[in-house]
């Protein structure tokens with residue numbers, strides 16, 4: 001099976017972001033960029049499918065040159081080759097999905113896997129938009145993928161608010177990953193060495209004929225209201241007294 | 251002035267309260283931009299119940315698109331139907347809850363209509379003659395002010411950020427409309443529900459959550475015993491869910507459920523950024539953790555540094571005493 005995996009570099013999610021004083025964005029100096037955790041899960045799933053039934057895993061990203069680093073990491077995990085649509089930073093979801101759709105039309109994969117959400121913008125949009133643009137079925141928030149009928153269709157377990165839902169989708173389709181789909185592997189040292197020689201095709205975004213004019217514009221960022229937390233109680237008796245007399249929740 | 255459409259969430263006809271905060275947000279938008287708020291229910295015959303329910307919450311009218319392909323929710327069938335209604339009736343904005351329902355079909359709708367979508371909005375403001383929305387980014391560590399350009403404008407609404415719409419005491423008209431319904435080759439197969447007598451996490455007044463510190467599935471008995479005293483819902487951190495001690499739909503956080511109960515009790519949860527993103531808007535936060543440096547204490551109104559296996563049984567006993575006093 002030929003699988004395309006779309007990945008996005010994001011600031012390390014374990015670091016608390018700082019907002020620039022003028023609200024124009026976040027402070028990116030000294031922040032490590034990593035593959036969005038949900039995209040790592042997408043890469044892992046594609047590799048597992050390939051290990052089971054053969055095929056090819058192609059990494060795809062849309063963004064500035066620096067993203068090459070995270071693409072190389074995905075290649076080091078075991079993907080076969082990569083495509084980078086070189087574009088300016090900060091495109092909106094519609095624009096990203098339009099670029100992805102162009103490459104999907106060229107590459108004709110059987111399956112496209114994306115993360116459910118990029119943990120910088122927290123949009124949770126690109127996979128579903130891509131599916132719409134391609135007129136393909138979609139299975140979002142996947143925690144299990146099973147192929148049936150010689151890969152003609154898949155059963156996908158989806159994590160929904162009400163529990164796990166399983167849907168059937170014909171291939172080709174778009175799947176977005178949830179946390180419990182798998183645990184991504186680390187890139188091995190030989191993997192890292194091999195990755196340096198793997199093909200990375202760069203496509204200038206302007207050559208794809210996409211109207212990327214923003215329809216969603218982030219005007220400014222502000223810090224959320226801070227909680228006045230941090231008070232400690234000495235023991236259970238004091239806790240219960242506070243809950244009863246001060247917070248009045250008992 | 252273009253009108254506003256709210257897509258109603260229901261499960262096989264059972265109305266979901268997520269829709270109520272969505273109506274409030276849509277009305278706030280109407281207050282800023284003008285227009286009237288209508289509701290759209292898609293479903294098979296069973297969904298008439300949901301249409302009847304939403305008619306009681308102060309919308310102008312309820313559009314009911316009936317079709318066998320809507321019997322079980324699927325984004326592939328829903329998105330084109332909503333697109334058709336929005337286009338044919340010229341709605342200027344479409345709202346849906348930022349639940350796994352809205353997060354699934356609304357971006358697909360955005361792709362179909364080439365229309366801008368703001369996910370998970372928590373506020374609306376006006377700037378000159380333009381409406382702006384606020385939405386969290388970076389696990390809630392930044393609140394972005396966003397402008398949408400195009401038509402219709404699409405929004406999913408964070409339920410905890412808007413009060414639920416109140417019953418109006420009257421019933422709006424329900425109008426049947428014809429929409430095409432086609433799921434292509436996709437189909438619903440099954441649902442594995444977590445059955446519980448407890449209130450839903452997103453609707454509960456009190457939530458008791460446990461993390462890796464609870465150490466084993468059987469120890470959730472302790473969590474339940476505490477929760478019983480409040481008729482509380484039970485939540486979990488990702489660590490507890492990943493360990494298999496709690497079902498996935500109990501996960502609170504950036505990528506799980508966003509909650510804001512009156513009281514949130516965190517037991518053996520360290521307070522990672524991603525967990526805080528889901529609960530830091532709770533009114534009162536209690537944390538019990540044996541590590542006094544745990545970041546959860548920075549957001550807790552009442553922090554108790556203690557072994558939860560010692561403190562929670564004591565707490566249960568003391569609350570029982572306090573309640574009977």
Ligand SMILES: Cc1cc2nc3c(=O)[nH]c(=O)nc-3n(C[C@H](O)[C@H](O)[C@H](O)COP(=O)(O)OP(=O)(O)OC[C@H]3O[C@@H](n4cnc5c(N)ncnc54)[C@H](O)[C@@H]3O)c2cc1C
Pocket residue numbers: 013037038119460461462463464486487488489490501502503504505506507517518519520521522523524525528538539540541544556557558559
């Ligand atoms: C992309 C991404 C998305 C994520 N989304 C979420 C999300 O939505 N929700 C979420 O919760 N996490 C999420 N996480 C995971 C998050 O980063 C943390 O790993 C997770 O929240 C940790 O769970 P925990 O606090 O239970 O475990 P730990 O961090 O291991 O903390 C356990 C705590 O229990 C305490 N403890 C241990 N024993 C006892 C005892 N006997 N009595 C009292 N205290 C005790 C310890 O002191 C410790 O503080 C996400 C991570 C990523 C990368």
Ligand SMILES: Nc1ncnc2c1ncn2[C@@H]1O[C@H](COP(=O)(O)O)[C@@H](O)[C@H]1O
Pocket residue numbers: 006007008036038039042060061062063093096113114115116117118119121122123124125126127
């Ligand atoms: N610039 C990008 N390049 C490639 N894939 C992307 C990009 N942005 C988002 N994606 C994919 O879409 C998923 C969801 O992102 P989002 O809709 O932005 O939350 C991510 O996990 C990626 O798989």
